[in-house]
Amino acid sequence: MHNYIRAEISAGAIAHNVATLRSLIPASTKLCAVIKANAYGHGQHLLLDVMSELADFLGVATPAEALQLRKLGYDGELLVFFTACADNREPHLAITLDELVRHSVTVSVASQVGLDLLTKSARRVGLCAKVHLAVDTGMTRSGLLPADVPAVVRDVQMDPTLELGGIYSHFASADEADKTAAEQQLALFLATLDAAGIGPDSGVIRHMANSAATIDLPASHLDMVRPGIALFGYQPSAEMHNHPPLRPALSLSAHIMQTKIVPAGTRVGYGMTYEFSRPSRVGLLPLGYADGYDRRLGDVAT
Numbered sequence: 001m002h003n004y005i006r007a008e009i010s011a012g013a014i015a016h017n018v019a020t021l022r023s024l025i026p027a028s029t030k031l032c033a034v035i036k037a038n039a040y041g042h043g044q045h046l047l048l049d050v051m052s053e054l055a056d057f058l059g060v061a062t063p064a065e066a067l068q069l070r071k072l073g074y075d076g077e078l079l080v081f082f083t084a085c086a087d088n089r090e091p092h093l094a095i096t097l098d099e100l101v102r103h104s105v106t107v108s109v110a111s112q113v114g115l116d117l118l119t120k121s122a123r124r125v126g127l128c129a130k131v132h133l134a135v136d137t138g139m140t141r142s143g144l145l146p147a148d149v150p151a152v153v154r155d156v157q158m159d160p161t162l163e164l165g166g167i168y169s170h171f172a173s174a175d176e177a178d179k180t181a182a183e184q185q186l187a188l189f190l191a192t193l194d195a196a197g198i199g200p201d202s203g204v205i206r207h208m209a210n211s212a213a214t215i216d217l218p219a220s221h222l223d224m225v226r227p228g229i230a231l232f233g234y235q236p237s238a239e240m241h242n243h244p245p246l247r248p249a250l251s252l253s254a255h256i257m258q259t260k261i262v263p264a265g266t267r268v269g270y271g272m273t274y275e276f277s278r279p280s281r282v283g284l285l286p287l288g289y290a291d292g293y294d295r296r297l298g299d300v301a302t
Helices: 011-022 036-040 044-054 063-071 092-102 112-125 146-158 180-195 211-216
Strands: 005-009 030-034 057-060 077-080 106-109 129-134 162-168 205-209 250-254 258-262 280-284
Touching: 011 030, 011 044, 030 044, 030 205, 036 044, 044 063, 057 063, 063 077, 063 092, 092 106, 092 112, 106 112, 112 129, 112 146, 112 162, 129 146, 146 162, 146 180, 180 205, 205 211
Parallel strands: 030 057, 057 077, 077 106, 106 129, 129 162, 162 205
Antiparallel strands: 005 250, 258 280
16 A cells, blocks of 8 residues: 555545436435445445435445345445346355345346356245346347346236345437437337236336436436436436536545756657646656556646
8 A cells, every 4th residue: 555645535526426316316216226246446344334325226236246245234225236146156156046035135146047057046045035137228238128027027926035126227329419219129128028917006116217317318317317427427328318416425635745947848748749838847746657647638628
């Protein structure tokens, strides 16, 4: 650990961002705070208290992240996006599924095979397994094909060892200026829900909106939204139609190691990409690749 660099995470900024995002959605719509990848590098353990207080659900990518949250003491609603089938080594798959069920983690199901394996796990553990079905509406990654959803919904609802808590999909391009593809995905998702008999009063949480859709596509808010990067104060892209006043939660500071006066015409940095137009004082900070500061950030106005 370097004592000459300091990273600070603002719980106040995150609370502001959650409040800002909540102001965009109906009061009845839940908010799932996506804190995968160690809370986008901000530190899952550092943010657990504020996130668990402000969000209705927490969402993570992997079973390991979900179980770590349980070890840290979080006992609220918790959704894992990777199906446990991502770890298909025996006996690890069975062990992982059993642990998720035992710790009341809601498991994403994206195939009939995954559903069968989760059913076996629930019976082994002797507990009801919480399920959210993932539907592929155009991202073309993990998810049930829309045509298969009604049958899988019936299977889950008829199985006393399973509890269907939600159905969701994910946008591929909601952060682009042209929302045509995103709107087509949403229309397909809504049609799939209708075909499966899952409406607003079904008790099943319907969710699709990521950060971009939470901000730009109100029709996608449904029963729950799943913001991720916006929670930490960053706009999903420069092409967004709306730009709510989000506050970056992370600040990075360091002591100045050295200063020097350089004449006009001096060039600085890798590639010598910046040229001083007048005599200037230059300050050197001890930040680089090892600290996560990419050279592409050089010569960027702030």
